[in-house]
Amino acid sequence: MGRTGKSSSRHPQAGMSLMEMIGVLGVIAVLAAMIVPKVFDVIMDSKVEALAVAIQTYETAVTNYYTDIGTVLPLNQEGIPQVETTGDSSVPRSLAARLTLVSSDPLVLTTNLWPKFRGPYLEQFVSQRPPELGVKMFLPTGVTVPLGTVVTGTNLGWDLNGDDGKSDLPSGVYVAYFKLEGLSEEHFLKLDQIIDPLVSATPAEKKLRGRAKWDPAHDGTLLVYLAHR
Numbered sequence: 650m651g652r653t654g655k656s657s658s659r660h661p662q663a664g665m666s667l668m669e670m671i672g673v674l675g676v677i678a679v680l681a682a683m684i685v686p687k688v689f690d691v692i693m694d695s696k697v698e699a700l701a702v703a704i705q706t707y708e709t710a711v712t713n714y715y716t717d718i719g720t721v722l723p724l725n726q727e728g729i730p731q732v733e734t735t736g737d738s739s740v741p742r743s744l745a746a747r748l749t750l751v752s753s754d755p756l757v758l759t760t761n762l763w764p765k766f767r768g769p770y771l772e773q774f775v776s777q778r779p780p781e782l783g784v785k786m787f788l789p790t791g792v793t794v795p796l797g798t799v800v801t802g803t804n805l806g807w808d809l810n811g812d813d814g815k816s817d818l819p820s821g822v823y824v825a826y827f828k829l830e831g832l833s834e835e836h837f838l839k840l841d842q843i844i845d846p847l848v849s850a851t852p853a854e855k856k857l858r859g860r861a862k863w864d865p866a867h868d869g870t871l872l873v874y875l876a877h878r
Contacts, residue, residue, distance in 0.1 A: 696781035701843040703780040710770040711875045721825035723747040728761030736789030738776040745774045745788040784831030795820040800857045802864025807874040811848030811858040824877040832871045837863040
């Protein structure tokens with residue numbers, strides 16, 4: 650009579666072996682390495698696009714203000730246009746602050762050019778809170794350099810035609826522009842493709858040609874031409 654006992658056959662062990670787990674983790678790591686950079690690119694592109702839209706909004710506001718008032722300069726308390734170079738929204742007499750005033754605000758008086766004011770031209774502009782990119786933003790005004798002056802990252806001249814690196818603006822007129830501090834070179838070049846798509850130049854030339862120019866020597870400062878008088 651044969652002995653009965655426990656079967657000697659072994660069942661396959663449930664779950665994954667260490668080598669299989671390592672293989673799966675390796676595949677996940679490869680996929681992550683492929684996907685994550687693209688996700689960051691999409692995020693960066695969306696931030697650049699948001700900044701471009703904001704700049705267009707500021708340009709429209711300045712243009713509408715100019716249409717009503719006849720100048721790009723902010724009005725002082727007496728309703729007289731006055732150069733204000735900081736462009737800081739915390740300064741009440743800056744263009745940035747004036748554009749957000751409501752027509753019924755006590756600061757909007759009835760003297761000189763104030764009766765032409767039809768604000769607000771902008772819902773909001775806070776120098777300490779730029780849209781998506783940068784550290785601080787401003788809406789300064791100033792006097793342009795002589796026509797034909799070589800454009801630099803800091804002077805008030807813009808090669809709007811994007812052809813020779815020399816200012817196309819008339820000599821000595823008032824200009825309103827957008828200033829953003831803390832913009833990286835990569836972000837600038839992407840923004841420049843949106844703002845100055847027709848400017849055909851090398852990356853180095855793009856930094857000084859067109860409506861947008863960028864200066865790496867001063868905290869990555871972006872200057873965008875808005876309007877002049």
